[in-house]
Structure formats: C-alpha cells, structure tokens
Amino acid sequence: xxxMKIMVGVKRVIDYNVRVQVKSDGSGVVxxxxxxxxxxxxxxxxxEALRLKEAGKAAEVIAVSVGxxxxxxxxxxxxxxxxxxxxxxxxxxxxxxLAVAKxxxxxxxxxxxxxxxxxxxxxxxxxxxVPQMLAGLLDVAQATNASxxxxxxxxxxxxxxxDTGIEVIEIRLPAVxxxxxxxxxxxxxxxxxxxxxxxxxxxxxxxxxxxxxxLTFLRVIKTSTPPARxxxxxxxxxxxxxxxxxxxxxx
Amino acid sequence: MARVLVFGxxxxxxxxxxxxxxxxxxxxxxxxxxxxxxxxADESQEGIKQAARLQGVTKVLVRIHDAFAEPLAxxxxxxxxxxxxxxxxxxxxxxxxxxxxLPRVAARLGVQQISDIMRVESERVFDxxxxxGNAITTVEAPEGMxxxxxxxxxxxxxxxxxxxxxxxxxxFNVSPPSHTRFxxxxxxxxxxxxxxxxxxxVSGGRAVGSSENFQIIANLADxxxxxxxxxxxxxxxxxxxxxxxxxxxGKIIAPDLYVAIGISGAIQHLAGIKxxxxxxxxxxxxxxxxxxxxxxxxxxxxxKVIPELEKLLP
Ligand SMILES: Cc1cc2nc3c(=O)[nH]c(=O)nc-3n(C[C@H](O)[C@H](O)[C@H](O)COP(=O)(O)OP(=O)(O)OC[C@H]3O[C@@H](n4cnc5c(N)ncnc54)[C@H](O)[C@@H]3O)c2cc1C
Numbered sequence: 001x002x003x004m005k006i007m008v009g010v011k012r013v014i015d016y017n018v019r020v021q022v023k024s025d026g027s028g029v030v031x032x033x034x035x036x037x038x039x040x041x042x043x044x045x046x047x048e049a050l051r052l053k054e055a056g057k058a059a060e061v062i063a064v065s066v067g068x069x070x071x072x073x074x075x076x077x078x079x080x081x082x083x084x085x086x087x088x089x090x091x092x093x094x095x096x097x098l099a100v101a102k103x104x105x106x107x108x109x110x111x112x113x114x115x116x117x118x119x120x121x122x123x124x125x126x127x128x129x130v131p132q133m134l135a136g137l138l139d140v141a142q143a144t145n146a147s148x149x150x151x152x153x154x155x156x157x158x159x160x161x162x163d164t165g166i167e168v169i170e171i172r173l174p175a176v177x178x179x180x181x182x183x184x185x186x187x188x189x190x191x192x193x194x195x196x197x198x199x200x201x202x203x204x205x206x207x208x209x210x211x212x213x214x215l216t217f218l219r220v221i222k223t224s225t226p227p228a229r230x231x232x233x234x235x236x237x238x239x240x241x242x243x244x245x246x247x248x249x250x251x
Numbered sequence: 252m253a254r255v256l257v258f259g260x261x262x263x264x265x266x267x268x269x270x271x272x273x274x275x276x277x278x279x280x281x282x283x284x285x286x287x288x289x290x291x292a293d294e295s296q297e298g299i300k301q302a303a304r305l306q307g308v309t310k311v312l313v314r315i316h317d318a319f320a321e322p323l324a325x326x327x328x329x330x331x332x333x334x335x336x337x338x339x340x341x342x343x344x345x346x347x348x349x350x351x352x353l354p355r356v357a358a359r360l361g362v363q364q365i366s367d368i369m370r371v372e373s374e375r376v377f378d379x380x381x382x383x384g385n386a387i388t389t390v391e392a393p394e395g396m397x398x399x400x401x402x403x404x405x406x407x408x409x410x411x412x413x414x415x416x417x418x419x420x421x422x423f424n425v426s427p428p429s430h431t432r433f434x435x436x437x438x439x440x441x442x443x444x445x446x447x448x449x450x451x452x453v454s455g456g457r458a459v460g461s462s463e464n465f466q467i468i469a470n471l472a473d474x475x476x477x478x479x480x481x482x483x484x485x486x487x488x489x490x491x492x493x494x495x496x497x498x499x500x501g502k503i504i505a506p507d508l509y510v511a512i513g514i515s516g517a518i519q520h521l522a523g524i525k526x527x528x529x530x531x532x533x534x535x536x537x538x539x540x541x542x543x544x545x546x547x548x549x550x551x552x553x554x555k556v557i558p559e560l561e562k563l564l565p
Binding site (some may be wrong): 014016019020022024029041056060088090097098120121123124125126128129130132133134135136137139140141142143144145147149157160161164166167168171172173181182202216218219220221222223224225226230231232233234235237238239242244245246247250251 | 262263267268323324325330343346347348350351352353354355356357358359361362363364366367376377380381382384385386389391392393397416428430431432433434436437438447451459475483486487492493494495499500502505507508518521525528529530531537540543544546547548549550551556560561563564
C-alpha cells in the first residue's frame, strides 16, 4: 500500500441553493443567518481523495480549510465523509487566492503530500485560481478541470473538460489537481460517521505562523447588485411564439 | 500609459474567438501599446494573420518552440512570465486555456490575478462577477504591479478584423518541464455554429430525457441556424457532451437569442445567459423559475411544442 498523503481543500461558502443578496451599503453580501456549506467542488475533490485511499493508492487524507473559525463545521463534515484529520488555517480577514495558495504551499512543505486536490472554483468568489497558483508556486504539474483521474504509481493520467471537448494529459507526482463536476458523485454523510468524526483531530494554525502575513492584494472597493433582467410575458400558443420571433427578426 | 499583452490563444480552428474580445477590453485601457502573443510550434498558422488583423493591435509577437504545440500551462505560463517585464497588463480570454495558464503566471509574478473582467473603470479598477453573477465586485489592483487578468468574453464584442499589425516572429528558448505530457484531445467536429460565439443558441435540459431525444434539440437548432447548448443536468446524464454546458461552471454566453427547453432555470444555469438578448423558455411547469427572466415563455410539453414549432417555422 502506498504511503502517500493527499491534501484537499475545503472552503466554507454560502450554500449553492441560497439566493445571494448584496448588502445595501455595498460592503459585501448578506451572510447573517445564511446556510453555509462546503464548496461543492471541494466535496468532489474530497470524494476523489477518499476513493484513492480506499483503492489503496493513498494512506492519509488531510482536509484543509482556510478562513474563519466557523470553518470548523465544514472540516467536521469532511472528517465525517472520511478524511483522516483536519487543518484549520485561521486568517484575520477573508484571504485572496494568492494568499490561500501561499498557505497551501506552506502546508505542502510541512506535510509533503503526493497530491493536492482542490475544487476548480469556489462558488462564492468564482475566481478559479488557487490550484494553478499553488502549482506555479511549487513548480509542479497541474491538471485542472479533471473529470477522470487514473493514478498509477508516481504518475497520473488525467482527463480534463475543456471548451472544445476533452483533453488527456499525463502528469508526474507531486502534482495539483483541480476537479470538475463530473469527476464523481460525493457520498452522503451517515450519522455514525458524524459521531466518529468527533474524535478525529483538527489542528488550528494561524496563517502568520505559516509565514503568510499578507492576505489581500486587491482593494475591494464595493460589491453591487447587477441590473436585473426584466422578465417578459408568456405566449398562449406556438403560433404566437413564432409570430414574436418573426417580429424580432429571429426567423 | 498602459502597455498591454494579450495572450493570443490558438486552437484547431485558428485564433480563439475570445482573443478579439480580450483585445476590446484591452482597448478600454487606452494603451500606448497593445501586443498579442502567439506561442506556436509552427509559425505558418492562420491564426497569427488573424491576430494581426484585429483592430487596435500594435504588434503580434510570435514565439516559436516545439513545446508550444500544445497549450500546457506549465510551458506557456513560463513563457508569459518571461515576457511580462515589458507590460503593465497581461490579459487572456477566460477560456479553459486562459484560466489554466494565467493564475500560474500571476503566482510566479507574485501578483493577485483578477478573474473575469466585465468592465474597465480605469487602468487599475475593474468590475468582476461573483456568486454566479449575482453580485458584482469592484476591485483595484495595487500601483506598481503588473495587472494579470482574464476577460469575461460575454461582456465584450469582438473588435473587427480591419487592422494590419506588424508580426514579429522569433524562436524562443524554453526548457519544458518533464512533469507534464500531452496525450490527446477529443474535439467534436461538426458544421454547427460554435456555442461561444453563436448569435442563436437552443439548449436542452434534463426533461429531454435521453441522448437520442437530444437530437430533437439539435434539429431545432439546425432549423434556426443556432448552436446547441445544455444544462448541467443534461450533461451529467450523458444526453449532451460537456463542452455544451451553459452556466456558472460551463460556458458563459451572450447570444441574441437563447431558447431554453425543459430547463428549470437554476441560478447556476442563469449565470451563463445573463447577457443574452432575447430569452425564450419552453417548459411544462408554469411556475419554473426560468419564466421569471424569460422574455418569451411558452408553457407546454416540449415533445408536443417542438414538432409544432418546426412545422410553423418558415
Ligand atoms: C457547483 C454547481 C455548479 C453548477 N453549475 C451549473 C452550470 O454551469 N450549468 C447548469 O445548467 N447547471 C449547473 N448546476 C446545476 C443546477 O443547480 C441545476 O441542477 C441544473 O441547472 C438543472 O438542470 P435542468 O434545468 O436541466 O434540470 P431540472 O432542474 O430538473 O429542470 C427540468 C425542467 O424541465 C421541465 N420539464 C419536464 N418535462 C418537461 C417536458 N416534457 N416539456 C417541457 N418541460 C419539461 C421541468 O418542469 C423542469 O423545470 C450547478 C450546480 C452546482 C451545485
């Protein structure tokens, strides 16, 4: 059995079912009383790591969350899904992707994982940067938007979703993967697993202790609501629809 | 004054359509120089000439090395890092290639990337969408650092091909890393318009029910001269290939006409069509959220509506 460690990212975000509202003073979005969850892509990343471990291709899965102390909750969920231990990196403010990548790079140096598996984007800031940044900082291989991962010893064959179809690349470990929606379907957490997860360790470290002082680089001036689309009207029949399309010059 | 380098992405169909849009975004910076960088293994590519015709482009820099045959982020990223010194801004269209390469470049340059610019307010202040486009965040990049950014192509019209820029080609020295190897690419070939640039798009959702049935959507698209799109549910179920997914995590498009058939209108799907001109929804559930934003809604069963529609189309 391989003794490889896999590190996965678990970001705390507003649940994907919530209709996000911008605060009236433009300082951000409403989070009070709003349901928070693991970023859906990160669940897929974790699921992949767990499957690799179950297949005997990895020995340990470490879930890492960077953010507020409440991200403990998401780490607990990750542990209940099957991660072996958690690391919570606390930050005084919401870190931007470059800072998160530097934090992961510092943890990488400590833990020496063979693979870091992250979501292709977080559904809050939709930036899609951390995996590629981390690979750049570490100067290792990256495979983004993975929809299939075949790990064989020290290398992996990764199928990627791209704009024009599918691409396959081969990478040598250590490497950073970012995962796409169709890689797998994450498992549901069962009650006994939640109980078991309570005994698993979560280590808390401050970003500064990892040598990452600077958390933001861009100044966020304001957050605003985009202009809403005005809905139109319903038509009563297919004839009417064709009439409308003709009037608008589409047919 | 801004000096902008735009990544000149090339593919099997020549210059990527996003490049002309990224150039439009670059023009908003009122740059003193606007160069397009094409990294190629073979300098006879048609896409290079196309880049030179883009209005507003000062120079097309062609850099040649065998390792540039495929757009591997580690290889192309290193080349961009080396070219960065002469520029105040480095832009790429937010394609899967641009999004793969640029953050790597930003990290190596020690700067925070700006993803998906949708509006340029000034040389350093930009709007970008967050939360599936339900919020817009205005950010300012720090002085004295190169701005590395991707451009949300749905927010920009392509510049016309009326220019005649200088093309400067030379070999480039890179030592390609041994950790990554390209194996293969499988692209759909077809005569249909490209989803990213099509003026009309017809999309099918979960309700279509099978990949055989998806042909109904494709046939209607053909009748309208439209590209074909799909919801995530339709792609997950295998009715349509992944490159047809429209939405927050698929393609973000801005056609003049978007026809959503058997698609409920989840936030994540709507994120992909916010900039569409006219949205038509066909859905048998009168309460489906898609009707809230559709310009024209038709309540009905798609399997009845589409054959009728085809009969009535001129
Ligand atoms: C992280 C994340 C990212 C996502 N990214 C995307 C994305 O990029 N793009 C995307 O599309 N989704 C995305 N989703 C999924 C999204 O939340 C929805 O699940 C998905 O869009 C639903 O697809 P649908 O509308 O086809 O299916 P459904 O929501 O199941 O809707 C089917 C619709 O068809 C109608 N219908 C049924 N039968 C008929 C009939 N015979 N005739 C007419 N109408 C009929 C129903 O009334 C219903 O409204 C994402 C989700 C997550 C969590």
